[in-house]
Amino acid sequence: MTAPAKPTYDDVLRIPAPPGRGAAAGRPLRIEEVAERAGVAPITVSRVLRHPEKVNRETRDRILEVIEATGYASNPHARALRSGRSNVVVAFVSNILSQQFGLAVRSFAATLEPEGFEVLVGQTSYSYAKEVAMIQSLRGIRPAAVMFTGVIELHENRAALAELGIPVIETWAFPRDPIDMLVGLSNTDAGAMAARRLADAGHRRVAFIGRSSGRGALRRDGFRAAAAELGLDVVHEIGVGEITGLVDGRAAFTALLDRGGRIDAVFCANDLLATGALIEARSRGLTVPRDLAVLGFGDNDVADQITPGLTTITFDSAAIGRIAGELLLARLSDTPSAEPRRAVELALVERGSV
Structure with a gap:
């Protein structure tokens, strides 16, 4: 897939x-503003500052006029670029x-x-x-x-x-x-891919574990949207803050189980979380994937070594x-x-x- x-x-x-x-x-004038005033791309302004001989004279003169008028050349970063x-x-x-x-x-x-x-x-x-x-x-x-x-x-x-x-x-x-x-x-596509894989495996009551902001939220939103289209019931969503290691996955999986309700599968939008969840599931006597399927994202060496191994979306x-x-x-x-x-x-x- x-x-x-x-x-x-x-x-x-x-x-x-x-x-x-x-x-x-x-605040100092931005290079984008210089470029806009001169009617060129920012890279062209950068090139004039670093290698003026590589820019045609008409364009170079127009950019230099804007630089002189705005004082951009006095910017220390512009000097560093030059x-x-x-x-x-x-x-x-x-x-x-x-x-x-x-x-x-x-x-x-x-x-x-x-x-x-x-x-x-x-x-x-x-x-x-x-x-x-x-x-x-x-x-x-x-x-x-x-x-x-x-x-x-x-x-x-x-x-x-x-x-x-x-x-x-x-x-x-x-x-x-x-x-x-x-x-x-595309983190949106990653979440959608996770929902499709769980649906293809016959799971219908699913859960999500991942960061509640940033890329985790993007994967969550893609998962939600695809799950709705496929008729999956997203029973629980567990949001995680900073991820430091496997302990965070174990804690998130524990929080998921504490919420109760039947769940067929869980998508963990980070493989540290997924590996921790898999370890916690085993410690509780759960058989993966018979009792609960676990799908990860990212792939890591640990996931490849533990039994039954972690199915994961990778790149x-x-x-x-x-x-x-x-x-x-x-x-x-x-x-x-x-x-x-x-x-x-x-x-x-x-x-x-x-």
């Missing part, structure tokens, strides 16, 4: 800045314990490092507060580019990243409006990092890809737990 050839857009949450924050007054000296690329991961994020970042670094770039890694821990602090820290680091294992929801963070005037790569979701470049997957996380690195190298060499937005395919790995 695979997802549709054309991925469904994720309706990613967009959180506006609080009153008094993110206003234009008193010098083109930074070889640091920052990668922010949502959770350093995630095998999938680790594979992506290692592949990302392996693509960039032979070309002379150094990759620094930070962890946001699915925290808006940490995300804000880390994005603000980029002002001091002045990296060549930044990559996230996720997409940015806060408007003020989206604006702050755009103001840096550097390439930004978002991953792990498929929104209509990425900040810049995107290598993602090539290493490919996300590699493609992100390739897109970035193309952008930094001023030969940007014709496809700055890519989607990786979803697939199902059957191991007997459904």
Whole structure:
């Protein structure tokens, strides 16, 4: 079973800045605003600052007039871009314990490092507060580019990243409006695929365990919608905050059982949760999948080793990092890809737990 050839857009949450924050007054002019005033793309403004000889004279002069009129050239980030000296690329991961994020970042670094770039890694821990602090820290680091294992929801963070005037790569979701470049997957399709797989196996009373925000919520919504179309009864939904390990899956599965009611199967929208649920089910004497089927998302080595094995929706996380690195190298060499937005395919790995 695979997802549709054309991925469904994720309706990613967009959180506006609080009153008094993110206003234009008193903040540096964004490269996007310079581009809009000059009637060009932001990458063209960046190219004029870094390699003016590669831009035709008429366009270059028009951009330089806007820069002079607005004072954008006095922006320290614009100067950093113009010098083109930074070889640091920052990668922010949502959770350093995630095998999938680790594979992506290692592949990302392996693509960039032979070309002379150094990759620094930070962890946001699915925290808006940490995300804000880390994005603000980029002002001091002045990296060549930044990559996230996720997409940015806060408007003020989206604006702050755009103001840096550097390439930004978002991953792990498929929104209509990425900040810049995107290598993602449709979480909506993943949830729908889970519902179809459970329906194909004959399950009718199902449950969901996953993060109550971010990508978990997107998978939940896709699961809900497809379950309704297929006539499945979503008996319970268990929302989880920060996911740190298998203990969270065990706790969520315990909460699910405590709610009572007959359940045929559960979709866990994260494989740490799914593996923890599978372990907890066994500890309670439940036979999977006879008593209760468990379907995961993401795939990890532990899930492949435990009995009966975890059926899971998977994708090539290493490919996300590699493609992100390739897109970035193309952008930094001023030969940007014709496809700055890519989607990786979803697939199902059957191991007997459904």
